[in-house]
Amino acid sequence: MKIHGQSLGSIFRRLPWQYQVVMAAGSIFILMTIMHVAIVLINWKKKALAPSVQPVKLYLPDNVRGALDPSLAVRPGGQSAWMAYTAQKTEEGGKTTMEVRLAQADAPSGCPRWQDQINGGISGKKERLLAPDGQTPLSQGEWRVETPALVYDPDDKGKQWKIFAFKYFWPDKAQNRLSVIQHYSVIAYEYTDEPGRIWSTEEWLFAAKKDYPPAPYDGMVLLDLDRLSPELQNIVMYSRPSAIYQSGVLAMTLSAFKEGDLEPDRVIEIVSRDHGNSWLYAGTLLDKKDLAAFNMKGQPVYTRIFGATLLQHDGDVYLAAALGTKAQRGAGTLLFRFDNFASGRLETDPKTGAPAIVRRIPLPVPGAGAVGGGTIAYTQACTKAGMMISEQHGASPYFHLFQTGRPLVETKH
Secondary structure, three states: OEEOOEEHHHHHHHOOHHHHHHHHHHHHHHHHHHHHHHHHHHHHHHHHHOOOOEEOOEEOOOOEEEEEEEEEEEOOOOOEEEEEEEEEEEOHHHOEEEEEEEEEEEOOOOOOOEEEOOOOOEOOEEEEEEOOOOOOEEEEEEEEEEEEEEEEOOOOOOOOEEEEEEEEEEEOOOOOHHHHHHHOEEEEEEEEOOOOOOOOOOEEEEEOEOOEOOOOOHHHEEEEHHHOOHHHOOEEEEEEEEEEEEOOEEEEEEEEEEOOOOOOOEEEEEEEOOOOOOOEEEEEEEEHHHHHHHOOOOOOOOOEEEEEEEEEEOOEEEEEEEEEOOOOOEEOEEEEEEEEHHHOEEOEOOOOOOEOEEEEEOOOOOOOOOOEEEEEEOOOOOOOOOOEEEEEOOOOOOEEEEEOOOOOOOOOO
């Protein structure tokens, strides 16, 4: 480029040195500004496209203050995704209780928001607990319901949708409360052909053993799980059911408690090949005495089990185990893949023989309280939600649900 027959270079060389310095500095400044703007725009675009942890948009009834323990299920090709979750309800006087509720989202759009549904779920109720004679009041309190498992079983006509949940009696008086809970606890069950319609009458599917719960409630239980294996004789309570259906097999994991324990001793698996009419014991998947095998420098030192869920991705079945430390009951999640889920066999690390860790998943947000969190729900149909994780809201007794926007298993490129 020339001005009056002179090139820019020749004009620049004829200027006094002071002007040359100013022009050079100005040119460098302009170049750096252009580069900075370009970098900002590139990073902004990457950030805009990157998944991020956000609270789940769940529209709740006015008396529900917290939500936790989600479970997701979708009919293949269906328009609706369904979530069962534990709702923390406030009652008169500010008292908090638990029940299982359902919510619905639009699957084709990736489940961007969830709407609580009136129908469905399993509710608790206030009741006087009766002594074995069936007449004498034993304790005043309420039946609570939590940690649901929602599963779609396309081959069980009329019962395609199943929901399982942990139900237990919570006495008003704190004295001997743990003993009462462990004696009066069951895995409850309902079914329907369509979640938005009427669900079946509640059934008490499982209890731990005879007299858990005692008469007159024992007659309501369909199966005592200690009958499935000698390994289950010292278990007095099961909680946190999680279920999947794949290739004709309905599999369920349960947290198993010994007498007097506040936390699970192990996570077991049972399976059914006739849609839940009969069950077989598949084995123990995790035992708290073996958690040291998962410790790693720079990672939480796990000492206790918080809970576990069964998840599916691209046809593979995974166990997402929320584990705890001395300071926090749920301090993150380890993901394991099944070698054979119908046989209760996880893939193992050839060096240690322990289950092989697929990935470590931290709590979604910092600052959780002593309970923590880490229980995960997931379905590939909910692309915007990705992994959904529940976590205690700081020191508050209430829990929130967070979505990560990330798939359960990420392919490395």
